[in-house]
Amino acid sequence: MTSSVDHPQLARSRQLDLYRRALRTLPGGTDSNFRAWGEDTIYVDRGRGGRVWDVDGNEFVDLRMGYGPVILGHGDERIDDYVNERMRRGVSFSLTSEDEVRAMELVCELTGWVEMARMTVSGTEATMHLMRLARAFTGRDKIVKFEGQYHGVHDYALISVSPNDMADLGDADNPVRLAWGRGIPDAVADTIIPARFNNIERLRRLFERQGHEIAAVIVEPVLGNAQGILPQEGFHKAMRELTEEFGILEIFDEVKTGFRFARGGAAEYFGIRPDLASFAKAMGNGYPAAAFGGRREIMSLLPDKVSHGGTYAGNRVAAAAAVRTLEIIRDTDALDTIHRTGRRIQDGLREVINEAGLPFHFTGHPSMFGIMFTDKIATEYRDWADTDHALYDAIAVGMHARGAMPEPDSREPWFICEAHASDDSVDRAVTAFEASLRAALDARARGELPEAGQ
Numbered sequence: 001m002t003s004s005v006d007h008p009q010l011a012r013s014r015q016l017d018l019y020r021r022a023l024r025t026l027p028g029g030t031d032s033n034f035r036a037w038g039e040d041t042i043y044v045d046r047g048r049g050g051r052v053w054d055v056d057g058n059e060f061v062d063l064r065m066g067y068g069p070v071i072l073g074h075g076d077e078r079i080d081d082y083v084n085e086r087m088r089r090g091v092s093f094s095l096t097s098e099d100e101v102r103a104m105e106l107v108c109e110l111t112g113w114v115e116m117a118r119m120t121v122s123g124t125e126a127t128m129h130l131m132r133l134a135r136a137f138t139g140r141d142k143i144v145k146f147e148g149q150y151h152g153v154h155d156y157a158l159i160s161v162s163p164n165d166m167a168d169l170g171d172a173d174n175p176v177r178l179a180w181g182r183g184i185p186d187a188v189a190d191t192i193i194p195a196r197f198n199n200i201e202r203l204r205r206l207f208e209r210q211g212h213e214i215a216a217v218i219v220e221p222v223l224g225n226a227q228g229i230l231p232q233e234g235f236h237k238a239m240r241e242l243t244e245e246f247g248i249l250e251i252f253d254e255v256k257t258g259f260r261f262a263r264g265g266a267a268e269y270f271g272i273r274p275d276l277a278s279f280a281k282a283m284g285n286g287y288p289a290a291a292f293g294g295r296r297e298i299m300s301l302l303p304d305k306v307s308h309g310g311t312y313a314g315n316r317v318a319a320a321a322a323v324r325t326l327e328i329i330r331d332t333d334a335l336d337t338i339h340r341t342g343r344r345i346q347d348g349l350r351e352v353i354n355e356a357g358l359p360f361h362f363t364g365h366p367s368m369f370g371i372m373f374t375d376k377i378a379t380e381y382r383d384w385a386d387t388d389h390a391l392y393d394a395i396a397v398g399m400h401a402r403g404a405m406p407e408p409d410s411r412e413p414w415f416i417c418e419a420h421a422s423d424d425s426v427d428r429a430v431t432a433f434e435a436s437l438r439a440a441l442d443a444r445a446r447g448e449l450p451e452a453g454q
């Protein structure tokens, strides 16, 4: 990745060739805007455990883990063998298999509060269907979402997500509906009300004013798209009470946090019982398994009163992967291992950053955490702008050059998998961080890296 900081040079000739070739057929040379990094776009060859190799043969400690789904490790034989065995019976029937039933039973069992659930292929579909269900159940059209939260790429989710310039979000007292990109009809955007995380008083005033038109609040329990900014003490409890007072449904978007923060996800971790929730990522160890579920009373609007379908919903590969992954999460201490490993990495980073005398704090959860260079505790997306993210980004780029791969954007947390505990991933990640931090600070001393806030 391009940088004025001194970092080792990695071999990239095959990736550059592939990039130029891909550009002819794939816009941006890739299948998702989120990994279109120009000439720095990474083309992967394979992964194993907590490691990933690009097509030039460079090896990395993977700290992205596919944006979170690979909770156990790449190529985990416990999952892959089971999926292989099941898929030999056929993959897609648009009929229902026992794997699907079993997978949704496990979602209900592990969460302890979900009474009914259905599979989708992506988190996007899951949040989209939940919004529709909430509208159908309440007879109201509007959905409240928090600035800086990402709920997928359907039109209703792409409002006030994560602009670089906070001014785009409008006045803090009067946030605007900021559509991410063109093509989102105003009529759709008008049904979404952006709100500010951790601000219960503002939410109460909104409910008092417009509660009669609001079907649901959708919330990711931490700002997983902004380094995992945490709810303040009591925020979730107060929001749950408020939604109940106004008859507004609460949707927990557990796409990133589900089966990761705890067996029962962030709902268990924060002690909240929402009405509905979306799940994806960790439930399939990287296979495209996702689900939405919640209270029986609401879910029972399916199949007769609310539309939901999908040729691939509950396909054999995804359902089998979910069954095996959720069984492992239920029956082993995989999550404890992941949480412990995350804390070990944090301990190493803390030592390095303290030695450099920089203000910082960790956000998120040890299994999915951000590093914010600021002494002010961030409470909402707008606070990210005040952090020294130029320093973070320079470090992330440097880590890549030194064999460890976090996302090169400070907003995306580091994701820890079970396999990171089984080799020297922790040491390698901390060592790469330390060397990259030094290089970034040297560049700053030379005036080649902007100071915080510039």
Ligand SMILES: Cc1ncc(COP(=O)(O)O)c(C=O)c1O
Binding pocket: 067, 121, 122, 123, 124, 125, 127, 150, 151, 152, 153, 220, 224, 253, 254, 255, 256, 280, 290
């Ligand atoms: C919280 C959250 N919700 C929804 C989504 C969308 O999921 P998918 O990418 O599977 O469509 C994501 C994806 O990163 C997410 O982080």
